[in-house]
Each structure stands twice: as structure tokens, then as C-alpha cells.
Amino acid sequence: MPTILVVGATRGLGASLANAYAYAPNNTVLATARSSDPPANTENLTYIPSIDIATPDASKNLLNHLHKNSISHIDTVIITAGYFATESLKEPSFEAQEKMYRTCTIGPTILVTALANASDTLLDSKSKVVFVSSESGSITLRHESEGGGNYGHHASKSALNMCAKLLSLDLKERGVAVAVVHPGFMRTEMTKNVGFDKFWDDGGAVTPNVAAKSLMEWISIFGISKTGQYWAPRGAADIGTAEPVLGPKDTLPTPLQLPW
Structure with a gap:
């Protein structure tokens, strides 16, 4: 039974991913929540409370839960926080910049290093780690x-x-x-x-459920041959700077590997 951790x-997107993975009865889904009172668990979806990835205690609290519940291996880690x-x-x-770095960069990096260091089996050659970033992180695409x-x-x-790139280098020998x-x-x-809802229609924004489906399909074919890479599973359709930087959108493939 594959074990999927959604942070x-x-x-x-995180809620959509957790529910979609849990729809498959053979999956064991672990889903983190900042709250001490998360949604109710279902048959194969377990919420782990009080995991605030922007705090130093997030990794320790997560590892305590995994240990108490005898979780010795994770097949897929997806960090959406x-x-x-x-x-x-x-x-x-x-203040805002500090919170964004803690939540979007420091917390995810520390959490994955904690999982990697916890044991040789928690993350191994059967494991995938996916960081949810954004095309906004591409320096090349800034126009x-x-x-x-x-x-x-x-x-x-x-x-x-x-x-993520550096972690891919550190974990490649292990096959992660x-x-x-x-x-x-x-x-x-x-x-x-x-205020970005004013761009939803013109920008081709989709619901989290639609984005989750595309991402899950991409993850299913993602493996060690693509480790350390940066991808847009849905292609360039919603990337406003794609055409002036990369060329006509109708000539770009889907999924699309993004430039750093």
C-alpha cells in the first residue's frame, strides 16, 4: 500500500491532493494540519495536527507521529504549504518576507532533511519528494x-x-x-x-481539484531520471510571461520543463 504524505x-491544493489520493482504497494518506483540531480522519486518510511548517518544531512533531504510528517508509512526499x-x-x-521564507523555503527544506536523516528506509529508492513552488520562482521568466x-x-x-535542487543532489545516491x-x-x-482573483479568468486559473489531478498524473510518471528538475505539469497556458520569454504557447509542450 503506497504511503503519501501531503504537507x-x-x-x-493540499486538501484536494489528500482527498484525491485517499479516494484510491490502496493508498495510505497522511495529511498535515497547522490546527490542533483538523478535519476528521477517514478510513485511509489521517490528519496529523499541529504541524506548522514555519516553526522549528514541525519536523520533530511530524517524526513523533510517524514513529508512534510505525510509519517506516513514505512513497511520496508533497509539500504544498x-x-x-x-x-x-x-x-x-x-515581516511578510520573513514569514514567506520561513513557510515557503526554510520549513520545507528542514522537514525533508529531517525525514531523510530519520532512517535509511523512510525515504529510499522508491520515494519521491515534490515541492510545490511556482513559476514565479523562475528568474528567467521574470519579464x-x-x-x-x-x-x-x-x-x-x-x-x-x-x-530542492541541492536536496536532489544529496539524495540522488539513495535513489530519492x-x-x-x-x-x-x-x-x-x-x-x-x-487580489489576484481579478486575474482568474484572463489568466486561466483552475480549481485546486483540477490542478491536483494534473499534478498527480505527472507525479505518477516522475522518477529518478527527472530528479532535480523544475516542471509545470499543466504547461505554459497560465504563465503570463511564457510567450515573451519562451515563445508562442501553442509551440510549448505539456508538461513543460521550466527554466530556473
């Missing part, structure tokens, strides 16, 4: 047509991309496949809260 699984705050040249925010601003959002994703993905522009509370 950040109470809303948005994120935080998005907008900034501009005139309104930067030290004058988009403009600047949102420093912490873009830079924390770029930093996550770098950490590591990738970073842009799951697509989504109609979520996160994008709505920063």
Missing part, C-alpha cells in the same frame, strides 16, 4: 511585461527551487527523486486574499 493539507503577501517598491515588508514587486513571494520560491513544480494558477483563498 499543508487542510485547504486549497505556502504563504503569499503582496509588496511593492513603496510598500516592502520585512518587463510583468514588472517588479512582490519580492518575498518571488524570491522565496526561487530559494525553494535552489534548496526530488522535483519542484508549478502546479498552475489556482482559484484559491490565497490568490483571492491578495
Whole structure:
């Protein structure tokens, strides 16, 4: 029975992934929640409470749960947890940037290193680690047509991309496949809260359920041959800077490997 760990699984893409994986009766799904009172467990979906990836205790709390429940191997780890705050040249925010780095970069990196160091079997040659990033983390795709601003959002994703690349090098000899993905522009509370709902229609935003389906299909074919790479499972359709940087969207493949 495959064991799937979804980190950040109470809303948005994480919730959609956890529920979709749990729909298959042979899967064992572990889903983390920041809250101490997460949704009720189902037959093969177990919520792990009080896992705030932006805090130093997240890894310890997660490993305690795995140990208590005799979880000795994880087939797929998907880290979806994120935080998005907008900034501009005139309104930067030290506090917001710090929270974005802790949530989007530091926490995910420390958590995976903790899993890797916990035992030789928890992550092994049958394991896949997928970091949910964004095309916003691609330096190559940043173009004058988009403009600047949102420093912490873009830079924390770029930093996550770098950490994922380095982890792929550290874990390659063990056979653990590591990738970073842009799951697509989504109609979520996160994008709505920063006012990006005004771009949903023109930007081709999809629901988390649709994005989850595409990502799961990609993960099913992802393996060690693609470790250390950066992919958009849904292609370039929702990447606004794809055409001025990479060329006409109708000539780009789906899935699309993204430039760093």
C-alpha cells in the first residue's frame, strides 16, 4: 500500500491532493494540519495536527507521529504549504518576507532533511519528494511585461527551487527523486486574499481539484531520471510571461520543463 504524505493539507491544493489520493482504497494518506483540531480522519486518510511548517518544531512533531504510528517508509512526499503577501517598491515588508521564507523555503527544506536523516528506509529508492513552488520562482521568466514587486513571494520560491535542487543532489545516491513544480494558477483563498482573483479568468486559473489531478498524473510518471528538475505539469497556458520569454504557447509542450 503506497504511503503519501501531503504537507499543508487542510485547504486549497493540499486538501484536494489528500482527498484525491485517499479516494484510491490502496493508498495510505497522511495529511498535515497547522490546527490542533483538523478535519476528521477517514478510513485511509489521517490528519496529523499541529504541524506548522514555519516553526522549528514541525519536523520533530511530524517524526513523533510517524514513529508512534510505525510509519517506516513514505512513497511520496508533497509539500504544498505556502504563504503569499503582496509588496511593492513603496510598500516592502520585512515581516511578510520573513514569514514567506520561513513557510515557503526554510520549513520545507528542514522537514525533508529531517525525514531523510530519520532512517535509511523512510525515504529510499522508491520515494519521491515534490515541492510545490511556482513559476514565479523562475528568474528567467521574470519579464518587463510583468514588472517588479512582490519580492518575498518571488524570491522565496526561487530559494525553494535552489534548496530542492541541492536536496536532489544529496539524495540522488539513495535513489530519492526530488522535483519542484508549478502546479498552475489556482482559484484559491490565497490568490483571492491578495487580489489576484481579478486575474482568474484572463489568466486561466483552475480549481485546486483540477490542478491536483494534473499534478498527480505527472507525479505518477516522475522518477529518478527527472530528479532535480523544475516542471509545470499543466504547461505554459497560465504563465503570463511564457510567450515573451519562451515563445508562442501553442509551440510549448505539456508538461513543460521550466527554466530556473
